[in-house]
Amino acid sequence: MSIAPVLKIENLRTYFYSRSKEAFIRSVDGVNLEIDKGETLGIVGESGSGKSITALSTMGLISAEPGVIIGKIRLTTESVQKDLLQDLNNYVKINTSPGRIMEVYKDNSGWQKYTDRMMRGIRGKEISMIFQNPKVSLNPFITIGKQITESIMLNTPIKNRNEAKDRALYWLEQVKIDSPRLRYNNNPHGLSGGMCQRAMIAMALSSEPSLLVADEPTTGLDATIQSKIVSLLAELKSSVGVTAMLISHDINVIMELSDKVAVMYGGTVLEHGPAKDILTEGSLYKHPYTEALLASIPNEQHIREKGYLQAIKGDVLDTINIPEGCRFHARCNKITDRTREQCEHIEPDLKEVFPGHSVRCWLFVDS
Amino acid sequence: MKLSAIRPILLLICKELAIASLLLLGVSFIVFIILFLSPGDPFSLLLKGQMASDTIGAGTREALGVPTAWYAQYLSWLSNILRGNFGTSIRTGLPVLSEVIRVGINTLYLTIGSMLVTLLLAVPIAILSARRGMTVFNWTSTIFTYIVSALPVFWFGYIVIYISMHQFGLFPLAFGSSSQKIGWLYFMPPVLVLGIGNGTISEVVRYLREEMERVFSEDYIRLARAKGASIWKHSLKEGFLIPITEIIASKIPFILGGAVVVEQVFNWPGMGRMAWQAAQDRDYPLIMGITIVAAIIVRLGSLIKSVVYIIVNPRASQE
Numbered sequence: 001m002s003i004a005p006v007l008k009i010e011n012l013r014t015y016f017y018s019r020s021k022e023a024f025i026r027s028v029d030g031v032n033l034e035i036d037k038g039e040t041l042g043i044v045g046e047s048g049s050g051k052s053i054t055a056l057s058t059m060g061l062i063s064a065e066p067g068v069i070i071g072k073i074r075l076t077t078e079s080v081q082k083d084l085l086q087d088l089n090n091y092v093k094i095n096t097s098p099g100r101i102m103e104v105y106k107d108n109s110g111w112q113k114y115t116d117r118m119m120r121g122i123r124g125k126e127i128s129m130i131f132q133n134p135k136v137s138l139n140p141f142i143t144i145g146k147q148i149t150e151s152i153m154l155n156t157p158i159k160n161r162n163e164a165k166d167r168a169l170y171w172l173e174q175v176k177i178d179s180p181r182l183r184y185n186n187n188p189h190g191l192s193g194g195m196c197q198r199a200m201i202a203m204a205l206s207s208e209p210s211l212l213v214a215d216e217p218t219t220g221l222d223a224t225i226q227s228k229i230v231s232l233l234a235e236l237k238s239s240v241g242v243t244a245m246l247i248s249h250d251i252n253v254i255m256e257l258s259d260k261v262a263v264m265y266g267g268t269v270l271e272h273g274p275a276k277d278i279l280t281e282g283s284l285y286k287h288p289y290t291e292a293l294l295a296s297i298p299n300e301q302h303i304r305e306k307g308y309l310q311a312i313k314g315d316v317l318d319t320i321n322i323p324e325g326c327r328f329h330a331r332c333n334k335i336t337d338r339t340r341e342q343c344e345h346i347e348p349d350l351k352e353v354f355p356g357h358s359v360r361c362w363l364f365v366d367s
Numbered sequence: 368m369k370l371s372a373i374r375p376i377l378l379l380i381c382k383e384l385a386i387a388s389l390l391l392l393g394v395s396f397i398v399f400i401i402l403f404l405s406p407g408d409p410f411s412l413l414l415k416g417q418m419a420s421d422t423i424g425a426g427t428r429e430a431l432g433v434p435t436a437w438y439a440q441y442l443s444w445l446s447n448i449l450r451g452n453f454g455t456s457i458r459t460g461l462p463v464l465s466e467v468i469r470v471g472i473n474t475l476y477l478t479i480g481s482m483l484v485t486l487l488l489a490v491p492i493a494i495l496s497a498r499r500g501m502t503v504f505n506w507t508s509t510i511f512t513y514i515v516s517a518l519p520v521f522w523f524g525y526i527v528i529y530i531s532m533h534q535f536g537l538f539p540l541a542f543g544s545s546s547q548k549i550g551w552l553y554f555m556p557p558v559l560v561l562g563i564g565n566g567t568i569s570e571v572v573r574y575l576r577e578e579m580e581r582v583f584s585e586d587y588i589r590l591a592r593a594k595g596a597s598i599w600k601h602s603l604k605e606g607f608l609i610p611i612t613e614i615i616a617s618k619i620p621f622i623l624g625g626a627v628v629v630e631q632v633f634n635w636p637g638m639g640r641m642a643w644q645a646a647q648d649r650d651y652p653l654i655m656g657i658t659i660v661a662a663i664i665v666r667l668g669s670l671i672k673s674v675v676y677i678i679v680n681p682r683a684s685q686e
Contacts, residue, residue: 151596
């Protein structure tokens with residue numbers, strides 16, 4: 001019997017209702033993902049493809065109203081087995097007249113209370129999160145040492161303040177902050193962006209979570225600091241052995257750190273599989289979007305070959321009026337005459353083209 | 368507290384003292400000019416009809432050693448102040464400083480009590496509506512605060528007196544008229560009236576709610592939620608302590624102004640009523656003394672605000 005994955009997201013849909021347009025913005029629209037113990041899943045895609053919303057839905061941190069979250073998020077760890085979205089939709093009422101959503105009623109405070117109760121013992125304890133922009137994400141009024149100590153005392157069996165402090169110093173050392181004892185008493189504004197990010201990573205790891213969600217951990221940092229943070233994460237991955245969901249629009253970061261990759265576009269997963277299959281150029285089965293993303297990476301080889309950087313033409317999908325057919329077809333340069341009819345009218349399924357590697361594209365469906 | 372934490376506070380206090388002394392000089396000068404330009408003076412008002420002729424009045428003036436030129440009057444007052452002498456009241460002959468302090472205590476009771484009333488009403492409404500959104504209860508209570516803030520405080524005071532005292536005989540009517548045991552009851556109506564009617568309640572609600580909502584949407588609050596910590600604990604400083612000291616400090620002048628009216632209405636022996644009486648009598652030394660004390664209280668409020676800000680916000684202390 002195989003062990004259940006730590007996190008299994010089934011058909012997740014996170015919609016926000018736009019009153020002015022009388023329609024749902026379908027930020028996440030039918031996402032299926034799995035993260036096995038000890039593995040890192042990288043989620044890559046352009047801005048607005050629903051990566052962060054997927055992560056925030058998992059954490060129950062969607063606060064904008066009125067939103068709807070449908071689907072299943074199964075968390076399976078040593079101490080918790082439950083669907084994080086269970087019964088959540090009792091708090092939302094949707095009035096529809098034929099073909100059109102008239103109004104969405106949401107008991108927002110009830111919804112919020114319910115989520116908070118549901119996530120008690122999970123946020124921080126089972127799932128930790130690293131955000132982007134570390135300088136504004138850490139509390140500016142509290143020293144980083146106290147913030148880490150707080151997290152340890154809340155989420156680990158350590159309840160003694162001095163022990164927790166020692167533990168916090170241990171984690172500050174683990175993330176390679178120089179002179180941790182000094183930094184322990186610093187407020188976030190006294191540290192550089194890179195150090196703040198290290199402190200946030202230390203805080204996330206200090207509760208020894210079953211799953212680490214890293215939402216754009218290198219965004220908003222200098223390029224040199226970015227690469228240092230990436231190598232720190234890679235080191236920690238092997239030394240601490242975390243299970244992680246890593247979200248980034250930077251393919252280089254994803255390449256460096258993930259075991260499996262999901263490519264997201266317009267709220268769905270277009271391709272899902274082992275990192276080495278998806279992110280190496282020239283592999284046989286590859287979604288045209290992934291291929292275009294890889295071609296747009298600014299690296300030496302691309303510049304030498306073409307003399308310019310390949311961009312993907314067109315704009316990111318408008319998630320209010322999702323066109324019929326494949327979500328990517330308007331920007332796709334691989335449509336053949338054989339598949340044109342299908343590409344423009346029927347959305348393809350995520351089809352396994354290789355064991356463990358699935359692609360949502362008509363090119364790989366034999367007619 | 369370490370020395371490094373106290374240093375910025377000492378610096379601030381020195382700066383504040385320098386600003387305050389200049390300010391007091393300006394305030395006293397302007398008030399003096401207004402007094403000088405307004406018709407009537409203590410002699411013409413208090414001694415009206417008691418002097419046989421103008422020459423006797425001028426003689427009295429000379430005998431008391433009052434300079435005739437306005438700048439000479441101001442300068443003699445100023446030099447006395449610098450030596451710590453606030454002069455004596457023209458009407459009662461009592462020393463100004465001790466009189467102002469004696470009644471100032473009563474005003475302090477009134478203003479602090481009314482501020483507590485304001486906060487007790489406004490803070491829960493602000494917190495509830497910041498956290499739970501604008502529910503029916505929060506809408507009603509917010510509208511209620513706007514209405515009571517718009518009530519003129521003298522009218523509200525008389526209504527309260529009429530209803531509670533005349534109709535139901537709920538509270539003792541005059542200060543010190545009842546036995547010592549229930550003396551505190553006398554405090555209730557004026558404190559409540561000033562607390563509700565001084566017009567700041569709706570502003571406290573609005574300002575506090577806006578600040579809390581802003582802080583609740585900060586990234587660091589999201590991180591606090593993500594690690595399972597209490598968002599109240601994390602938003603306390605920026606979302607509550609700083610805005611509340613700010614709004615209190617900025618409302619002190621309004622509350623003192625309201626106190627003048629409330630003290631008149633309730634016959635409360637405080638600084639406001641004394642100021643009112645002194646203005647009627649053109650009791651120059653007393654008016655000037657009260658002005659100076661009121662200005663000091665207002666500056667003190669803003670000093671406390673700055674000190675709290677520095678203690679709470681580690682960024683401010685390093686600038």
